[in-house]
Amino acid sequence: MITSRELIKKYLDFFRSKGHTVVPSAPLIPEDDPSALFINSGMHPMARFFLEGKHPLGSRIADVQRCLRTDDIEEVGDTTHHTFFEMLGNWSFGNYFKKESITFSYEFLTKHLNIDPKRLWVTVFAGDKDAPQDEESAKYWQEVGIPKERIFYLGKEDNWWAVGETGPCGPDTEIFYDAAPGRLLKTADCGPGCDDRFVEIWNNVFMVYNRTKKGELRELPSKNVDTGMGVERVTAVLQGKDDNYRTKIFWPVIEDWNKKTQKEYAGQNQRFYRIMADHFRAAFFIISDGVTPSNVMQGYVLRRLLRRALRAGWQLGFDKRFYLSALEYWSEFYLSTYPEIKGKLEKVKEVIATEEDKFSQSLRRGEKELLKFLRKKDSRTISGREVFYFYETYGLPLEIVADVVKEEGGKIINRQEFETAFRHHQEKSRTAASGVFKGGLASHHPRAIRMHTATHLLQAALRQVLGSKVKQAGSKVDEEKLRFDFTFDRPLTKEELKKVEELVNQKIKENLPVKWEVMGFQEAKKLGALAFFEHKYGEKVKVYTIGDFSREVCGGPHVKSTGEVGRFKILKEKSSAAGIRRIYATVE
Numbered sequence: 077m078i079t080s081r082e083l084i085k086k087y088l089d090f091f092r093s094k095g096h097t098v099v100p101s102a103p104l105i106p107e108d109d110p111s112a113l114f115i116n117s118g119m120h121p122m123a124r125f126f127l128e129g130k131h132p133l134g135s136r137i138a139d140v141q142r143c144l145r146t147d148d149i150e151e152v153g154d155t156t157h158h159t160f161f162e163m164l165g166n167w168s169f170g171n172y173f174k175k176e177s178i179t180f181s182y183e184f185l186t187k188h189l190n191i192d193p194k195r196l197w198v199t200v201f202a203g204d205k206d207a208p209q210d211e212e213s214a215k216y217w218q219e220v221g222i223p224k225e226r227i228f229y230l231g232k233e234d235n236w237w238a239v240g241e242t243g244p245c246g247p248d249t250e251i252f253y254d255a256a257p258g259r260l261l262k263t264a265d266c267g268p269g270c271d272d273r274f275v276e277i278w279n280n281v282f283m284v285y286n287r288t289k290k291g292e293l294r295e296l297p298s299k300n301v302d303t304g305m306g307v308e309r310v311t312a313v314l315q316g317k318d319d320n321y322r323t324k325i326f327w328p329v330i331e332d333w334n335k336k337t338q339k340e341y342a343g344q345n346q347r348f349y350r351i352m353a354d355h356f357r358a359a360f361f362i363i364s365d366g367v368t369p370s371n372v373m374q375g376y377v378l379r380r381l382l383r384r385a386l387r388a389g390w391q392l393g394f395d396k397r398f399y400l401s402a403l404e405y406w407s408e409f410y411l412s413t414y415p416e417i418k419g420k421l422e423k424v425k426e427v428i429a430t431e432e433d434k435f436s437q438s439l440r441r442g443e444k445e446l447l448k449f450l451r452k453k454d455s456r457t458i459s460g461r462e463v464f465y466f467y468e469t470y471g472l473p474l475e476i477v478a479d480v481v482k483e484e485g486g487k488i489i490n491r492q493e494f495e496t497a498f499r500h501h502q503e504k505s506r507t508a509a510s511g512v513f514k515g516g517l518a519s520h521h522p523r524a525i526r527m528h529t530a531t532h533l534l535q536a537a538l539r540q541v542l543g544s545k546v547k548q549a550g551s552k553v554d555e556e557k558l559r560f561d562f563t564f565d566r567p568l569t570k571e572e573l574k575k576v577e578e579l580v581n582q583k584i585k586e587n588l589p590v591k592w593e594v595m596g597f598q599e600a601k602k603l604g605a606l607a608f609f610e611h612k613y614g615e616k617v618k619v620y621t622i623g624d625f626s627r628e629v630c631g632g633p634h635v636k637s638t639g640e641v642g643r644f645k646i647l648k649e650k651s652s653a654a655g656i657r658r659i660y661a662t663v664e
Contacts, residue, residue: 077314077315078189078311078314078315079311079323079324080162080307080308080311080323080324080325081409081412081413083164083189083307083310083311083314084140084162084164084307084413086184086188086189087138087140087164087184087305088138088139088140088164090180090184090188091136091138091166091180092138094136094180095136096136096137096138096166097133097134097136097137097138098137098138098139099133099137099138099139099655100139101139101140101141101142101413101414102115102120102121102141103115103365104142104143104144104361104362104365105365105366105367105374106120106121113146113373113374113377114143114144114145114146114362114374114377115141115142115143115144116143116144116145117141117143117163117304118139118141118143118163118164118165118302118303118304119165119167119239119281119302119304120141120143120239121141122137122165122167122302123239123243123244125167125169126169126244126283126286126296126300126302127243127244127286127296127297128297129169129170129296129297129298129300130169130170130298131167131169132547132563132565132655132656133655134169135168135169135170135171136166136167136168136169136171136172137166137167137169138164138165138166138167139164139165140162140163140164140165140307140413141162141163141165142160142161142162142361142414143160143161143162143163144159144160144161144358144361144362144377145159145161146159146377146380149380149381149384149475150474150475150478150479152350152351152354152355153347153348153350153351154347154350155318155319155320155321155350156309156320157354158308158320158354158358159354159355159358159381160354160357160358160361160362161306161307161308162306162307162308162413163304163305163306163307164304164305164306164307165302165303165304165305166180166301166303167300167301167302167303168300168301169298169300170297170298170299170300172301173282173299173301174212174213174216174282174301175216176301177280177282177301177303178213178216178217178220178249178280179216179220181251181278181280181303182196182217182220182221182222185251185277185278189314191253191314193221193222194254194257195253195254195257196222196226196251196252196253196254197222197226197227197228197251197252197254197267197268197274198217198222198226198227198228198249198250198251198252198268199227199228199229199230199234199235199249199250199252199267199268199269200213200214200217200227200228200229200230200235200247200249201213201229201230201231201232201235201236201247201248201249202229202230202231202235203229204231204232206232206293207246207247207285207293209229210229210235210247210249210282213247213249213282214227214229217249226267228267228268228269230269234250234269235247235248235249235250236248237279237281237302238287241287242286242287242288242289243286243287244283244285244286244296244300244302245283245285245286245287245293246281246282246283246284246285246300247281247282248279248280248281248282249279249280249282250268250269250276250278250279250280251276251277251278251279251280252268252274252275252276252277253274253275253277253313254268254273254274255273255274255275255313255318256273259273261273275309275313276309277305277306277309277310277313278303278304278305278310279303279304279305280301280302280303281301281302281303281304282299282300282301283296283299283300283301283302284296284299284300308320308323308325311323311325321349321350321353324409325409326350326353326354326357328405329353329401329402329405329406330349330353332401332402332405333349333352333392333394333398333402334349336394336398337392337393337394339392339393344483345392347388348388348389348391348392349388349392351384351385351388352385352388352389352392352399352402353402354385355381355382355384355385355388356382356385356399356402356403356428357402357406358381359378359381359382359385359424359428360403360406360407360424361417362374362377362378362381363378363420363423363424363427363428364416364417364420364423364424368427369382369427369430369431379431379473380473380474380475382428382431382432382435383431383435383439383471383472383473383476384473384475384476384479385399386431386432386435386436386439387439387443387476387479390436390439396429396432396436397429397432399428400425403421403424403425403428404421407420407421407424435471438470438471439470439471439472439476441470442466442469442470442471442472443470443472443476443480445466445470446466446470446472446477446480447480447484449462450480450481450484450486451484455486456481456484456485456486456487457486457487457488457489458477458481458486458487458488458489459488459489459490459493460488460489460490460491460492460493460494460495460496460497461490461493461494461497463477463488463491463493463494464493464494464497464498467494467498474494474498523555523663524553524554524555525633525634525635526635526640526641526642526663527553527554527555527557527558527662527663528553528558528633528634529590529622529634529635529638529640529641530558530580530641530644530661530663531551531553531558531560532620532622532626532628532630532634533580533583533584533622533625533626533638533641533644534558534560534576534580534644534659534661535548535560535562535606535626535628536583536622536625536626537575537576537579537580537583538562538576540579541572541575541576541579542564542568542572545563545564546562546563546564547562547563548560548561548562548606549561549562549563549652549656550652556662557647557660557661557662558660558661558662559658559659559660560658560659560661561652561656561657561658562656562657562658562659563655563656563657564655564656564657565655567649567650567651567657568649568657573646573649576646577644577645577646580644581643581644583622583623583625583638584638584639584641584642584643584644585639586623586638587637587638587639588622588623588625588637588638589622589623589636589637590620590621590622590634590635590636590637590638591620591621592618592619592620592621592634593618593619593621594617594618594619595617595619596617597617597629600617600619600629603619603627604627605619605627605628605629606626606627606628606629607628607629617629618630620634622638623638641663642663642664643663643664644661644662644663645661645662645663645664646659646660646661647660647661647662648660
């Protein structure tokens with residue numbers, strides 16, 4: 077029986093043997109995409125490389141990426157939905173294309189995972205006004221051994237993948253496992269695409285387009301491949317489970333809880349166990365990446381997950397701190413895959429315990445009032461505006477209200493009222509608490525603004541000392557320090573770090589003017605402005621120029637002249653990921 081850790085090892089070893097460079101998982105919190113709260117897919121950290129047509133570590137890449145999606149938190153509780161999940165992926169940046177991608181997939185599934193080829197079905201893109209029908213993929217599937225009666229053509233809603241509303245996109249081919257061979261198809265024309273007899277196990281996307289803000293599809297510089305295989309789902313398939321929570325990823329934790337409560341993993345209790353297992357695992361990784369509960373952004377997602385998981389535990393009769401053994405299990409279980417979680421367990425425990433203490437009294441009070449409110453009404457309905465009242469007054473997230481209402485046999489009507497009220501609340505909280513604005517700076521504190529200008533000086537100095545191969549790969553600034561990630565293939569020497577620091581301080585001493593102007597993005601590029609995250613920019617951009625030393629596309633704000641920055645000091649230089657270095661620095 078193949079475990080999830082064995083699946084990951086087999087996958088990465090296979091693609092390493094096919095000439096792929098295996099890279100570490102990116103952090104769960106995006107470092108260069110302020111438009112997203114979490115990394116939500118394996119390809120999310122790779123998007124900019126599709127736009128550039130190359131990756132700094134080569135044209136063939138593979139990894140296992142930790143991801144988090146919050147679109148369907150309320151669905152968690154069934155056999156397959158998860159918020160946190162692991163995604164295996166292999167990429168080609170202008171190297172191989174459809175034939176090789178399909179051949180690799182078929183070989184790995186049938187030869188290395190020993191899946192019966194007769195249980196594999198596929199779907200391909202049917203074509204529309206934007207792009208042609210994908211006859212090429214269908215041909216290659218037949219060449220490796222999939223008969224045409226197990227190949228189905230579906231539209232964009234099924235066989236097209238995109239990073240977002242804009243950015244890299246293209247047709248895909250999806251691979252399905254037949255979990256109930258012989259059972260009649262529910263819908264003959266779409267086959268595995270709309271029949272629960274099948275489990276989707278792999279998605280191969282052919283990234284050949286970039287969708288502009290006007291909705292136009294433009295060809296990317298090269299033909300690329302992006303694939304995704306969900307670890308939890310495929311592990312369940314390989315172990316013959318129809319419930320992801322019965323795999324070793326979750327089951328030892330659920331068994332331990334079951335022994336303590338003496339409440340069977342069945343019926344409504346089954347749903348509570350799954351919510352706890354999913355949400356506490358997600359919280360473990362979110363907190364390990366430095367997030368704490370709050371009412372805005374990533375902190376609010378974490379708070380929603382924790383409060384729903386805590387309530388599920390209390391519904392099963394647990395008292396305080398019932399989750400500690402689960403956190404210990406996952407800390408050990410995932411260490412070999414993500415060594416960066418080492419030493420994070422105690423912090424995770426502390427953060428969750430603090431949130432539990434805050435929430436325990438208000439939840440019980442809020443739930444009591446909610447039940448009283450529902451039971452006064454014949455219909456057991458609650459409006460979006462009333463949901464927001466229970467959120468604002470008792471801290472009950474939407475999912476918890478939805479759970480209580482569902483358990484009472486009722487429903488929420490006019491959810492849009494909640495979304496409208498909540499967005500207004502979030503905007504006020506965000507403005508007051510964090511001052512987040514386009515451009516990635518998390519604070520308008522004067523010291524943070526000085527630090528932000530220092531990152532521009534730092535990048536220019538690095539490129540002058542180390543060469544133009546240095547490119548920004550992420551940054552974060554607050555009033556305490558700055559963090560700057562950049563592409564480079566080795567540690568910097570003491571002499572190089574000294575040169576960089578001295579050069580930045582020289583430019584500060586020269587008190588160079590810091591000016592900005594708005595122009596077209598293409599015009600900015602012609603002027604030599606650095607811009608490494610092109611998918612983030614609109615047609616008009618703000619360009620900051622520091623004397624004749626630095627010119628970058630940026631959202632600001634900055635000081636008016638470099639003399640305001642203060643003395644620049646490098647604190648530490650280390651590896652961030654394969655081929656990526658990280659500098660921590662401050663200004664005095």
